[in-house]
Amino acid sequence: MATGRIEIDFERCKACELCVPVCPRKCMEMGKTINRQGYMAAVFARPEDCVGCAICAETCPDACIRVWR
């Protein structure tokens, strides 16, 4: 069961993909919806596995991710 939750700022994401491989629980994926900047933003695909470690958020160069536990 999830012990953490994240929120990705859809409009700020630049689809760099850096947050995807760093998640130890493989919660992140690249999405298919284009934001106003023209990027297909990352999505929190498996929220049920999130442990709230914040590694994704620390990695994001654009500070798009907030994390709760």
Next chain:
Amino acid sequence: MKNAAGKDMFSKLVYERPKTLLDRRLHYCPGCHHGTIHKIIAETIDELGQRENTVGIAPVGCAVLLYDYMDLDILEAPHGRAPALATGIRRALPDRVVFTYQGDGDLASIGMSEIIHAANRGENITVVFVNNTTYGMTGGQMAPTTMLGQKTTTSPYGRDFRTEGYPIRMAELLAGLEGVAYSARVTVSSPAHIRKAKEAVRKGFEMQLKGMRMGLSIIEILSTCPTNWGMKPLDAQKRVLGEMADYFPLGVFKEKKQADFE
């Protein structure tokens, strides 16, 4: 939402952008490490409680808009001259924390003489040096740190030491100067490296905070320029941890202790 024990879940915010980093969209290219480096500087300033006391000097280069992103007093220096501005401010306002933010074109090319003399004078400033082996802002020309064989718009066949010399190792060079208190090379190409980089930035700022003239601190950060390298951001990070870290070794090259001054 409640968990099985009836406690509120997900009520504790454990990560959000640091307060020093203003809530604005950064203009950097996707995956560019300038953003990550801004974040760790902002987090460090927050953690040290120095937001009201810090003055930053922005470079000419992609990070030219630093003053739009940080909730600090920030001045814009002419290309390469950030250490000179920082010197003046730190001397006129000796209680402030003063840092420069400079690229490799800025610091190691046009600004080489400024940084060498500021370091040799032991100015009490912190220099965050972003080494992405190219002139990012102007379209990817060769820099003094460009790797041998690296193709850029001004070295279309790859950098050749016979005509362009060798990539310069600034952290080691500056560590050799007496006025330097702290010199380290880090990268932000993985979560573990981001944490180490933040520790180094903190050490650099602390050299100014101990109430003594410890001297200049320099943190060289091996960084990416996915756009001008023509690479995806994840591949660019692999290049940093492979080829770049092989030539530019990570580590601490100098760390003076308070006792050295007593």
